[in-house]
Every structure is written in C-alpha cells, then in structure tokens.
Amino acid sequence: xxxxxxxxxxxxxxxxxxxxxxxxxxxxxxxxxxxxxxxxxxxxxxxxxxxxxxxxxxxxxxxxxxxxxxxxxxxxxxxxxxxxxxxxxxxxxxxxxxxxxxxxxxxxxxxxxxxxxxxxxxxxxxxxxxxxxxxxxxxxxxxxxxxxxxxxxxxxxxxxxxxx
Amino acid sequence: xxxxxxxxxxxxxxxxxxxxxxxxxxxxxxxxxxxxxxxxxxxxxxxxxxxxxxxxxxxxxxxxxxxxxxxxxxxxxxxxxxxxxxxxxxxxxxxxxxxxxxxxxxxxxxxxxxxxxxxxxxxxxxxxxxxxxxxxxxxxxxxxxxxxxxxxxxxxxxxxxxxxxxxxxxxxxxxxxxxxxxxxxxxxxxxxxxxxxxxxxxxxxxxxxxxxxxxxxxxxxxxxxxxxxxxxxxxxxxxxxxxxxxxxxxxxxxxxxxxxxxxxxxxxxxxxxxxxxxxxxxxxxxxxxxxxxxxxxxxxxxxxxxxxxxxxxxxxxxxxxxxxxxxxxxxxxxxxxxxxxxxxxxxxxxxxxxxxxxxxx
Ligand SMILES: Cc1cc2nc3c(=O)[nH]c(=O)nc-3n(C[C@H](O)[C@H](O)[C@H](O)COP(=O)(O)OP(=O)(O)OC[C@H]3O[C@@H](n4cnc5c(N)ncnc54)[C@H](O)[C@@H]3O)c2cc1C
Numbered sequence: 001x002x003x004x005x006x007x008x009x010x011x012x013x014x015x016x017x018x019x020x021x022x023x024x025x026x027x028x029x030x031x032x033x034x035x036x037x038x039x040x041x042x043x044x045x046x047x048x049x050x051x052x053x054x055x056x057x058x059x060x061x062x063x064x065x066x067x068x069x070x071x072x073x074x075x076x077x078x079x080x081x082x083x084x085x086x087x088x089x090x091x092x093x094x095x096x097x098x099x100x101x102x103x104x105x106x107x108x109x110x111x112x113x114x115x116x117x118x119x120x121x122x123x124x125x126x127x128x129x130x131x132x133x134x135x136x137x138x139x140x141x142x143x144x145x146x147x148x149x150x151x152x153x154x155x156x157x158x159x160x161x162x163x164x
Numbered sequence: 165x166x167x168x169x170x171x172x173x174x175x176x177x178x179x180x181x182x183x184x185x186x187x188x189x190x191x192x193x194x195x196x197x198x199x200x201x202x203x204x205x206x207x208x209x210x211x212x213x214x215x216x217x218x219x220x221x222x223x224x225x226x227x228x229x230x231x232x233x234x235x236x237x238x239x240x241x242x243x244x245x246x247x248x249x250x251x252x253x254x255x256x257x258x259x260x261x262x263x264x265x266x267x268x269x270x271x272x273x274x275x276x277x278x279x280x281x282x283x284x285x286x287x288x289x290x291x292x293x294x295x296x297x298x299x300x301x302x303x304x305x306x307x308x309x310x311x312x313x314x315x316x317x318x319x320x321x322x323x324x325x326x327x328x329x330x331x332x333x334x335x336x337x338x339x340x341x342x343x344x345x346x347x348x349x350x351x352x353x354x355x356x357x358x359x360x361x362x363x364x365x366x367x368x369x370x371x372x373x374x375x376x377x378x379x380x381x382x383x384x385x386x387x388x389x390x391x392x393x394x395x396x397x398x399x400x401x402x403x404x405x406x407x408x409x410x411x412x413x414x415x416x417x418x419x420x421x422x423x424x425x426x427x428x429x430x431x432x433x434x435x436x437x438x439x440x441x442x443x444x445x446x447x448x449x450x451x452x453x454x455x456x457x458x459x460x461x462x463x464x465x466x467x468x469x470x471x472x473x474x475x476x477x478x479x480x481x482x483x484x485x486x487x488x489x490x491x492x493x494x495x496x497x498x499x500x501x502x503x504x505x506x507x508x509x510x511x512x513x514x515x516x517x518x519x520x521x522x523x524x525x
Binding site: 002003004005006007008032033034035036037038039040041044045056057058059077078079080081082102103104116117118119120121138139140156157 | 211212213214215216217221222223224336337350351352355356357358359360361362363364365366367369371468505506507508509510511512
C-alpha cells in the first residue's frame with residue numbers, strides 16, 4: 001500500500017520508532033527513510049556517529065540511539081525531509097516533536113497550530129515551543145511543538161491557520 | 165570559421181562538469197549554451213538534492229551551478245563561455261553550426277566535442293490538451309522558480325515520478341493549491357520520501373488513474389480523470405471531475421539526441437534509458453571518434469549521475485587530445501566508482517540494464 005499512497009502503515013512507523021524508555025531519556029532522531037535510495041547526507045551531517053548508511057549509499061540509514069543526542073543537525077540536511085526529533089523527557093503527558101518546515105509564513109513561538117498525521121488529517125491543536133532558522137540550516141527551518149502522548153505515532157506535520 | 169580544441173554543447177550540470185575536468189587537465193574548452201544563463205535544469209530546482217557529498221547532496225539545485233562555475237573559474241585561462249548560442253547542426257566533417265541570439269550564424273570546428281544537451285519533456289494525448297492552463301512541469305517550474313510567477317491557483321498534477329512530486333511540493337510552497345497527483349502506473353514512481361512529503365500536506369495521490377479529457381472554453385476549467393486497468397485502459401464509470409485552472413503534465417523526459425543522430429553516431433532506442441541514446445564506450449565516447457556525450461542525453465537519470473558522467477567524459481576527451489593529467493587513472497577510477505555507487509541500489513537497476521544495451525567494451 002505504501003507504494004500506492006505514500007503513507008507508511010502504522011506497523012512501519014512503529015518499527016522505526018525508538019522505545020518509550022529511550023524517548024523519555026531525551027531527544028532522539030526518528031528517520032522515516034523506508035525505501036533504498038542513493039543518498040547519505042544524514043550520515044555525513046552527524047557529528048556523533050549516530051547515523052550509519054555505510055559504503056553502499058543505497059542502504060537505509062540506521063540510528064544508533066545510544067550515540068544520538070537529538071541535536072537535529074540531520075533534519076535540515078535530509079533532502080527527503082524524512083527525519084524528526086522526538087523528546088519525552090520534558091513531561092509525562094506530552095512529547096516534544098521537532099520537524100523540518102519549509103513554508104511561509106513560519107509559525108512563532110507560542111502560536112497554536114494544527115497538528116497533522118501522515119495523510120494531512122488534523123489530529124489536534126498544538127503549541128509551538130521553538131522555531132529555528134539559522135543560516136546554517138540553508139532555508140530548512142525547524143519547528144518544535146508539544147503534543148499529547150496519545151498522538152506520538154501519528155503526528156508528522158503541522159499547518160498554520162493562514163493557509164492558501 | 166571559429167577554431168576550438170574542445171567544444172562542450174550545453175551548460176547544464178553534465179556540460180559544466182565536463183568543462184571543469186577538461187580545463188583542469190589542460191584542454192582549451194569552449195562552452196556553447198543556448199540559454200542566457202548556465203546551469204541547465206538546475207536553475208529551477210529549489211529543493212535539496214540526493215546523492216553523496218561528492219555530488220553536492222543536500223545542496224539545493226539552484227546553488228550547484230555557482231559551485232561549479234567557481235570551480236571552473238580556477239582554470240579560466242582555458243575556458244571560454246558563450247551563452248545565447250544554439251547549436252543547430254553537427255556535420256560529418258566535424259563542423260558545428262551555431263545561431264547566436266537568433267540572428268548571427270557562425271561555424272566552429274573543434275578537435276573534439278562533448279554533447280550534453282540533456283532531455284526534453286514528453287507530453288500526453290487527450291482531448292483538449294492544447295487548452296491554455298495545461299503545462300509541462302518544466303514550464304510550471306520555470307514560471308514559478310525562475311520568474312516568480314504563479315502559474316494558477318488550483319493544480320492537478322499528472323505524474324507521480326520525482327518531478328511530479330517535487331513540483332507539487334514547490335507549488336504548495338508558492339501558495340498554490342494542489343488538488344491531487346495522478347499516475348497511470350499502479351505504484352508511485354518517485355522516491356517515497358517525496359511522496360510522503362506531499363501526502364502529509366493532505367494531497368491525495370491517485371495511482372492507476374489518468375486524464376480522460378480537459379474541459380474549458382478559453383482556458384482549462386475542469387479535468388476529467390478516470391481509473392485505468394492493468395493494461396492502462398480506462399475503466400468506464402470511474403470518471404471524476406476536478407475544478408482546476410492548471411493541469412501540469414509530468415510524464416517523463418526523453419533524451420535530446422538530434423545532434424548526435426545528425427552527426428552519424430550509432431543510436432539505439434532503450435526504454436530503460438527513456439529513449440534513443442548513443443552507443444558508447446566506458447569513456448562516454450560515441451561510435452564517432454572524438455564525439456563524447458554525457459548527462460541526460462545518454463539516458464535520463466539524475467543530476468548527480470549527469471555531473472559524474474560529465475567529469476568522466478571531459479577527462480577522457482582531454483586525454484585524447486593529449487592532455488592526460490598525472491592523476492588520470494586515479495580520477496577515472498573514482499568517477500566510475502561514484503557512478504557505480506549511485507546506481508548500486510534498486511533505483512539504479514533499470515538504468516544499469518539499459519546501459520548494458522549500449523555499452524561497447
Ligand atoms: C523537477 C525536477 C527535479 C529534479 N530533481 C533532482 C534531484 O533532486 N536530484 C538530482 O540529482 N537530479 C534531479 N533532477 C534531474 C536533473 O535536473 C537532470 O538529470 C540534470 O539536469 C541533467 O543534466 P544535463 O546536464 O544532462 O542536462 P540539462 O540540465 O538539461 O542541461 C542541458 C543544457 O543544454 C542546453 N542545450 C540543449 N540543447 C542545446 C543546443 N542545441 N545548443 C546549445 N545548448 C543546448 C540546455 O539549454 C541546457 O542548459 C530533477 C529534474 C527535474 C525536472
């Protein structure tokens with residue numbers, strides 16, 4: 001089905017997700033690169049030796065979750081915008097999710113935006129915690145928002161109310 | 165008649181890289197490009213590219229021409245660049261004919277040539293496909309990303325290959341509504357990371373669907389879409405209507421090969437390489453001596469591969485003209501390794517099976 005719709009199944013998502021224990025320890029990268037393509041900038045970008053693609057650049061990236069500190073450098077380097085950071089260390093009720101977001105207008109810290117799933121359906125309202133857009137991210141800003149834990153495996157995007 | 169040592173036709177990624185490696189080896193290079201700016205398709209690719217560091221992966225396409233031009237500038241005593249120059253003929257005696265700015269006509273006779281003219285878009289046949297508002301994806305991207313002009317407000321994209329997916333995403337970045345993406349194939353052809361990117365924006369992807377007809381008086385107002393069976397035949401009763409002011413056709417590219425055919429290079433139709441391509445050796449030299457080809461003209465692929473092919477063809481062309489750099493063997497082996505690695509996975513399988521049919525050992 002994934003090849004027909006572009007929407008990964010729940011099982012595929014669960015398989016690449018870190019454990020709740022790991023998420024509760026602090027920020028960690030989640031890479032949704034489900035199919036082999038010739039690409040390895042995530043590995044090149046990582047300063048912590050936490051992403052491994054290997055000699056054959058067609059291999060899927062593997063995250064070493066002990067090495068990963070959730071620094072998010074890989075998020076703005078991935079041409080597929082396939083990486084997000086999940087952090088469950090801040091609260092027992094919510095998780096913080098950081099995603100690449102290449103649309104104007106950018107949200108501001110404190111804004112309420114719609115959280116969307118992998119099909120673009122609205123899940124709930126969420127609060128934007130941080131927006132980063134330094135020159136080194138090369139026009140791929142990162143947005144962090146806080147969301148109820150029940151949406152952990154579903155949320156993958158946000159939408160501002162001002163939409164075309 | 166103008167004299168030249170090595171002429172490079174086309175200043176896209178393949179042509180620019182061919183120029184860099186030939187000029188750095190010591191050959192005198194003349195680049196002839198029909199547009200007024202260099203970069204080929206790259207000038208409209210606002211997204212980050214795939215590949216590895218050596219092919220500038222994760223750099224935006226629009227930023228790559230400058231990187232290559234800076235590299236070229238290091239050898240500027242060996243490089244001449246002429247834009248607004250369309251090559252209209254390549255003759256048996258080696259003469260190349262050029263039209264400059266649509267009114268001046270001149271001839272060049274180089275000792276060798278690298279043809280890197282790229283590819284052009286295929287179109288789709290359906291009733292009223294000539295209504296205004298029906299564009300190729302290249303035109304939409306040029307309007308939007310080169311000229312800053314919104315092509316319309318509601319777009320239906322035909323084609324779920326990388327280009328259709330990427331242009332859909334860029335349309336949304338420009339604030340245009342994409343109502344859906346169709347593809348006649350039963351599966352999405354492009355990289356699934358690109359598909360997921362537009363899906364999570366809420367854009368439906370309809371595989372096994374095609375355009376049946378466009379409707380409108382002065383311009384397109386509606387597109388009628390239907391499902392197709394596994395033989396690509398329309399299934400009656402499955403019609404759906406989409407209210408759109410733009411229908412964007414992105415059903416693939418085919419090599420721009422007329423010059424090579426005219427020159428007498430042996431050509432072969434290879435579906436895996438998307439059209440009629442030159443028979444060549446591993447140095448990217450065609451069956452006509454000293455006529456090299458690189459990039460999409462040798463098989464529609466990616467800029468990453470086009471660049472490496474360009475480096476390789478330029479290196480080998482220069483060597484044949486007596487400019488063999490000290491590290492020739494090392495460089496050649498590295499380029500071949502890079503190409504092998506880009507094509508090593510499932511995405512490269514089709515390309516490799518195509519190359520097998522045109523490669524002479
Ligand atoms: C929407 C889209 C997205 C893409 N995304 C990616 C990506 O993410 N990663 C990637 O690696 N690749 C990508 N590509 C593919 C990439 O752009 C091409 O593979 C690449 O540009 C091919 O390079 P080339 O030099 O062979 O041809 P081109 O870039 O097409 O350049 C050919 C040049 O030759 C010139 N020319 C043609 N005929 C003549 C003539 N008769 N006389 C003089 N000059 C002539 C043209 O004007 C042009 O400048 C994408 C393509 C598109 C359309």
